[in-house]
Amino acid sequence: MGVLLALALAWLYAETLAGLGREWLSSPDASYGVVLAAVAAAVAWQRRDRVARACAEPPTHRSAGAFIFGAGLLLFLAGQLGADVFLTRLSLVAVLTGTLWFVAGAAVVRVLAAPLAFVLMAVPLPALIVNAVTLPLQFTASQIAESTLVTAGVAVFRDGNVLELPSTTLQVAEACSGLRSLVSLTAIAVLLAWATPGHSRLARVAMVAAAIPVAIVMNGFRIAGIGLACEAWGPRMASGAWHTLSGWLTFAASAVVLIAIQRIIAPDRAVPPALEGAAAA
Amino acid sequence: MVVILGIAAAAAAMWDRYAPPNACLFCAAPEHYDMALNATPAAVGTSGAAEGLRRNQYPAANSSAIPGPAYGDAAGGGARRSQPGDARRPWTPWGKGADLHRYGSSEVGGPDVAMGGLWRLMTLAHRTTEPVAASAPPQAARTSQPKAARPAPKPPRRGVPGPAAPPLAAPVATVVTPTNPFTGFETGPADPFQPPPPGGSLDPGGPGGSGSSGGGTSATPEPASLLLIGTGLLVLAGELRRRRVI
Numbered sequence: 001m002g003v004l005l006a007l008a009l010a011w012l013y014a015e016t017l018a019g020l021g022r023e024w025l026s027s028p029d030a031s032y033g034v035v036l037a038a039v040a041a042a043v044a045w046q047r048r049d050r051v052a053r054a055c056a057e058p059p060t061h062r063s064a065g066a067f068i069f070g071a072g073l074l075l076f077l078a079g080q081l082g083a084d085v086f087l088t089r090l091s092l093v094a095v096l097t098g099t100l101w102f103v104a105g106a107a108v109v110r111v112l113a114a115p116l117a118f119v120l121m122a123v124p125l126p127a128l129i130v131n132a133v134t135l136p137l138q139f140t141a142s143q144i145a146e147s148t149l150v151t152a153g154v155a156v157f158r159d160g161n162v163l164e165l166p167s168t169t170l171q172v173a174e175a176c177s178g179l180r181s182l183v184s185l186t187a188i189a190v191l192l193a194w195a196t197p198g199h200s201r202l203a204r205v206a207m208v209a210a211a212i213p214v215a216i217v218m219n220g221f222r223i224a225g226i227g228l229a230c231e232a233w234g235p236r237m238a239s240g241a242w243h244t245l246s247g248w249l250t251f252a253a254s255a256v257v258l259i260a261i262q263r264i265i266a267p268d269r270a271v272p273p274a275l276e277g278a279a280a281a
Numbered sequence: 282m283v284v285i286l287g288i289a290a291a292a293a294a295m296w297d298r299y300a301p302p303n304a305c306l307f308c309a310a311p312e313h314y315d316m317a318l319n320a321t322p323a324a325v326g327t328s329g330a331a332e333g334l335r336r337n338q339y340p341a342a343n344s345s346a347i348p349g350p351a352y353g354d355a356a357g358g359g360a361r362r363s364q365p366g367d368a369r370r371p372w373t374p375w376g377k378g379a380d381l382h383r384y385g386s387s388e389v390g391g392p393d394v395a396m397g398g399l400w401r402l403m404t405l406a407h408r409t410t411e412p413v414a415a416s417a418p419p420q421a422a423r424t425s426q427p428k429a430a431r432p433a434p435k436p437p438r439r440g441v442p443g444p445a446a447p448p449l450a451a452p453v454a455t456v457v458t459p460t461n462p463f464t465g466f467e468t469g470p471a472d473p474f475q476p477p478p479p480g481g482s483l484d485p486g487g488p489g490g491s492g493s494s495g496g497g498t499s500a501t502p503e504p505a506s507l508l509l510i511g512t513g514l515l516v517l518a519g520e521l522r523r524r525r526v527i
Contacts, residue, residue: 028504028505028506028507029506030506031505031506031507032506032507032509032510034507035507035510035511035514036510039514173502175502175503176502176503178503180503180504180505180506180509181503181506181509183506184506184509184510184513185509185513187510187513188510188513188514188516188517191514191517192517192520195517195521196521196524219503222503244504247502247503247504247509248504248508248509248512251503251504251508251509251512251513252512252513252516254513255512255513255516255517256516259516259517259520
């Protein structure tokens with residue numbers, strides 16, 4: 001029965017999974033999904049004993065699982081009819097959750113909630129959201145970079161998302177909007193909030209929410225740093241190894257800042273009791 | 282005062298007599314005078330040279346090809362044809378009569394003044410065409426244009442002196458294509474069904490606008506999200522190890 005169900009789901013979502021894999025491997029905006037999917041698989045594997053114990057219990061609230069399963073299928077249908085890959089991919093998580101709930105019970109879903117959430121986060125953002133968010137992010141990053149450069153004593157003229165410097169012109173393009181670092185840092189914040197339990201729900205939400213301004217501001221600093229490097233060493237610093245290195249260092253600094261904020265919001269505790277069992281498992 | 286007014290009246294009378302009708306007081310360029318003074322009625326169409334010829338203000342039209350625009354066609358179908366009474370229409374400072382008297386062909390007057398830049402462009406376009414042999418008799422430009430719509434201009438009366446025209450350069454092409462200056466020089470729209478080049482800025486799998494975007498402008502893209510989240514995971518692992526979580 002379980003095998004047949006798995007085969008049916010695989011047949012239903014074969015094309016969706018193939019497209020998702022292609023986008024993960026080809027798009028630099030969505031490649032973070034590979035890491036999140038791997039983390040989800042690792043966490044699920046780490047909790048396999050707890051899953052086995054939960055499966056031993058009689059399933060409860062199966063109707064809720066059937067409802068989620070049906071809603072997921074409707075979502076899949078809507079995505080197919082509307083040619084919206086995001087809805088189709090979203091329905092994969094819903095159908096998977098409903099199936100687990102209906103077959104194994106709510107306890108299994110509770111154990112596998114974190115991996116399911118990571119799979120949900122691994123789904124690339126829809127173009128509707130990306131298009132709506134990218135331009136404001138571009139302008140915000142340009143403004144932050146302009147302010148930083150002016151503070152540093154560099155003459156700069158900003159025209160929208162274009163920064164005119166004495167040595168070169170920097171364009172904060174769509175790929176420079178900071179959306180990649182925003183999504184990646186939010187995922188890291190979720191992992192951090194999940195991996196350090198023992199804090200209140202509000203503190204965890206604050207940890208995740210702090211990732212948004214940190215990512216935006218640090219992206220502005222990254223662009224300002226590129227501008228400063230161009231002024232100091234020439235326009236060639238806007239491309240090449242230094243450029244990649246600056247982006248990488250900036251994100252590492254963003255993660256450090258996020259952890260520092262997390263320490264302020266939720267002071268360090270000893271071994272979190274909730275994770276102690278998970279780590280041991 | 283009387284002397285000044287007299288000089289002004291004399292200057293106005295001289296301008297009215299010798300200035301070509303399509304020469305603007307404000308923006309006239311020398312080639313305007315040259316072309317207007319040497320234009321054939323067929324080439325100039327109803328721009329006012331024919332009117333001038335009717336008024337016997339110009340010498341016999343030079344038969345050299347002048348790549349001048351046919352205002353009646355190029356300036357739009359709405360260009361007003363000259364009427365017999367136009368030449369003698371009295372000047373009125375508020376109405377269209379002033380415009381017509383000054384600019385000759387256009388109903389509103391403005392387009393002829395604004396045709397200066399377009400005239401130059403069209404002249405350049407014509408001069409890029411293939412030159413004819415030196416022995417070939419020069420013909421008027423735009424011979425391929427239909428002339429049936431234009432009224433045949435009256436032959437100019439000879440013997441009336443006028444301002445001397447400067448010598449023209451070598452004659453230009455006999456057959457000029459395209460006849461419409463607004464078509465034939467356009468670049469067709471890009472095929473919307475043509476996929477973007479792989480790795481280009483429109484390629485979803487491409488670098489995402491990395492590198493220079495031309496014109497000395499440098500884009501500042503972020504590294505791939507795979508590298509970013511990998512870095513974040515390393516930092517997170519260090520933090521969790523410090524906390525003895527993992």
